[in-house]
Amino acid sequence: MTTTVAPSPATIRGWVAAAGRAVSPHFPLETFIARNPVAGYENLDWDEAIGLIARDHGILLSTSEQRFRDLHARGRITSDDLRAALCFTVAEARSTRVIDVGAAVTTVGEVLAHDLLVAPPLAARSTLSTPAAALSPRVHARVDDLTGRWLAAVLGEGAWREPVRRGGTWNAWRRLAALDPSLPRRVRNGIRNSALDPAAAIGDALDRWQLDGSAAEDFIRAHVLAQPGWAALVRHRATAAGDVDLTTLVGIRITLERLLLPAGASLPTPSSTTAPTSAEDARLAAVAVAIGAHPSDPEVRIRLRPILSLVDPAARLAIWQEAYERAVARALAPARAAVLRAHETAQRPLAQAVFCIDTRSESLRRHLEAAGPVETLGFAGFFAVPIAFRPADGSGEVASCPVLLTPRVAITESSVDRDALARWRHQRTASVERGALFDEMKESTLTPYAFAETAGWVIGAATAVRTLAPEGWRALVSRGRPAKPSTHVDADVVFTLDERVLYAETALRMMGLVDDFAPVVLLCGHGATVTNNPFASSLQCGACGGHEGEPNARAAAMIFNDPETRAVLARRGITIPADTLFVAAQMDTVTDEVTVLEPWTIPATHETVVLELADHLEAARTANAAERSASLPGAGNASGARRNTERRAADWAEAYPEWGLVGNAAFIVGPRAMTAGVDLGRRAFLHSYDAAADPDGTGLETILTAPMIVAQWINAQYAASTVAPDRFGAGPKPLHNVVGTVGVLSGYGGDLRIGLPWQSVGVGRDARHEPVRLQVFVQAPLARVNTIVDTSEVVRTLVAHRWITLRARDHDAARWMRWGRYGWQTDDLDTTDDLDLALGREEPTTKEPRS
């Protein structure tokens, strides 16, 4: 190569930032945020993205074609669905024109259908390679190892971390790595003499390898993606704390690589790949044999080649994925009513209960409705109050709202019972101090020996009890604690009247609850009680930023019960009757127990209603626990299900406390009436919506741009952790090794594991989660949906690039229309009913133009 002008540090930083988009930021494990680990690819069509991810990451972020074929052979994917998916994806396949291919007579659709079944599958192989990976895999592993250890030391919490923190990450690394006795002297000197700025150090390496332009960008990209977990964490850390950035990570990696590789080594010239043509040949031959033609006949090849060029290997996966999803969409699509459903004016229900849209609410809602005259609604579990929360026990503030939002105000929990509050606080302080004492004793060069010798006997007894009788241990521990005093939150003070009205009206209009209020409206957040589980926050409420929903439910109930707020709401057309009480509650998703959070605020007038509601909740709990625990590994018989769930919550050995949001597949927006009584198997996010209550459509816009996006994140996270457990999942729990509060390693080192553990998506060698893209069903005027898709870039991107499937209908009796490439088109979801023929209302392919 000729000498080129060295890129400036700013250019290099730009390249690093661009390379960083190949992984989404990873939130520290204490606030696990489920999201698409490769969100940076969402501006591409799904299949294009799968192809590019295969080349960048070297993995297939989709169910493999062999597995799809297996599912087809077993009947999970029917031939009809496969055919329909093919016609949906490839317009030419719809043609019925007969073509001659050698001895065989066939159609384009048939050729492609055979192609789906016999073509050699897409082999995911990274085309990016670092110099070390190309020259010496041993050095590559060493670079991974040293970088990973260093980042763990910087981002984790070792007892002695002052040397690592002093002077910033890059400087500390240069100072300490130059002293590392495990490195050769030449390397240590090189580190000592490396550039003072990591970008300049990257420049030095580019110079060393004579790389420029796109080759330099690929080189940086290869280094970012060598350990995607650390890169993802550093991306988050760079914005949250700013003490380390991706440039530093890449700088460390390539400086080590430059120094560890022999001084005279030069990059191998990239070998010209002849593989694609041979793969094409194999595919052609396989398809020719499948349709009964002779594979070596040149005529056959000439005929087949243009047909096969309609579909590339990644597009084939898109067809399979579409076929796979059709059965799920059919099963979960709300049915079509024979006639337009009249607005219900039945008896006033005992209560209305608002649950989080979380898929786990679905079955409890179903059982609660069956247990008594209770209506249920679905709404994002933070109840539209974006807050930070300061608990009464004196622990720090936590942001309790979706990560899409930043809380502007903090709500404080306090109590008028000062003595009890002091005892409660002291209990926490004392426990933290005991923990600190324990840590200091066990982590020192002097004290651990006599300490282990004496403390061990007590701790050993506790270990035996905890293991052999987990619930007994929990009861024992809680008996020793002072009772939590009656507390209240100050949501009525920190929010102005305008804000309170705004939050209240938004929430009520979004969920369509504007009239017919029941005497009690239960606002039910959720949390999960688990023990000894680093992934606890992945089971908490995603709408509350990976925390339990308790503070938000309490703040929201307080706002709704506020007389001033109600007065303004009434002027704005929403009259909450004076006898309606909003009650905050929380559902424990492990035990299904619903706890009223502020029982001391229930007035005598509502006591009987609340008690009656509690009875129904108990019945629903029993039924739901039985239904849920049947699918958990190690389940007993149904009669012991409740105790079993309590044991799981308390057990420090339990790897499967609950199934979380496993199986999530659909996001259904509309009145509960359209899904009521149907067993959706905890596979759907249910958001209540009534187009009539939301005249200007802003409610729907919020639903599709906020809760739906969060649901898509969750859906993409579960899918990625299932199909690529080694790269985008955290692997089996028993191997986890917690690093600080940021994440886990599988073993003593290596890459930080991102995503969900295998125990969240599968059992043993079998996946439990079905990786399907989010199927969105919206019951609202199509014109309104059009407007939102057109104005919201994030929604349009997901829909147009087929990361989600959007279906809508105007009302109960209309058929589902699907957003296709050229506008709304009919779907075959409800072909089973013959209503169309009876009414003579055969739909054209395109019903309504976009906007």
Add this chain to the structure above:
Amino acid sequence: MSLFSLLTIAALLAALAAALLPDAARRRTPGSRAAWPTAAAVVIGTAALANALATGADVAGAALSLLIVALTVVVQAYAGRHLRGDPHARAFFVFSALAAVGATVSIGATDVVLLAGGWSLATMSMIVLIASGGAGPQTRTAVRRSGASLLIGDAALWTAAAVTTATTGSTALGALGGLDAVTAGVVSALVALAAIARAGSFPLHGWLPATAATTTPVSALLHAGFVNAGALLLLRFAAVPSAVGPWLVGLAGAITLLIASLAMLTRPDVKGRLVHSTAAQMGFMLLACALGAFGLALVHAIGHALFKASLFLGAGSALQQAVKRRMTSPPLWSRRSAAIGAATVPVAALVIVATTDTLSHDAAPLLVFALATATIAGARIGALSSTRATRAVALAGLIAAVAAYALVVFPGAEALVPVPAAAPVPPIVAIAVFVAASALTLTSRRPGPVADRLFAFAFAWARPPLPTPAPRTDLLWASASAGVPLEYRRFR
């Protein structure tokens, strides 16, 4: 071998057989079937210990034997829920029972061949247990590293057994006292090597940190019931009249104690901290053995086993604990109350020691560690934010603990294990180690170039390298099983 040992072994073999039965009914898992026989082994072990205490027989052996079976029953119960769905779960139950059989055999053995046989059975079982972490590359490294180091130890033990048998013509342990000087030197060095390998001590320290790449229940068994077997081995060979072994063991223990405890402080990952903590603790145990304080070593081994099993099984809580610590502002230190708290302990201890004859014991220098621990704990308790009364009670409790330790545990342990070492190392070694450990603490707290050097050294200590990715010859096979975690794939 005593009747109790034979009964224990029979119960453990029954557990092993139960774990091997095919899963017939849905709820019966290898773990649940193995539970009852193992529990029976615990009952037998308890009876054996009671018998030993009553008759004054081998208390050390009976106590260690009970520890092993009790740990096995608790960890198996834990694993029953923790390893749900794990394809290697059955292997865990089978080989954890087998490892306990091996340990029981070597503890109950009265001749060197049986002892070495049980020892090797435990080693082999443990290597298989480590491999039950799955097909992940780090687990394979752990298997390779632990296999190599442990087999060196086993080979040394078998050689020692062969040399003893050839020289004395008897396999009985009782014949060891009659070895001539040269043979005794060789035997004691070989036995020292076996104990050092087991304890993960320098220079065979490389394998223990790699075992963080296996499952949590295996780690709990390994750190609680496996690494400390060296104490029993040294006890059984205490009669060998040579100073070579004690010096080797003492030096290895002292070096490991100092470096590993420093390495522990640099580790950001919970299992990394725990493995180095174990290495340091085993260093302390070896040091006690070298000083001839077998009773104390035994108390330490059992206390540490219970301590470390708990910490490993609870390793998943490390994250919540770190969050909790960070969310709370550190308590305000009051220098005065800390000083008062710290001062009460040594004053009380001096009174205790001055009025009794504890100091006359050879291992008495090890008491400085206990005393320093109590003093630091006293300082912290003095500075707690609790009420003055609470702190006074806690301090009183601490002083009582010191008194109990110096007056009951220390002499009691030595009395229950009345095995004199033929040639212990001089007590001054313990004092030197204590001084060095204190110096390390002080240096690490003073930022500067010296601390940096020390940090870099400790940070690099005993870190297993990441394995080089193997060339992908198995691409077709691997893609066929994509969607299954690497750890659960089958070995090729």
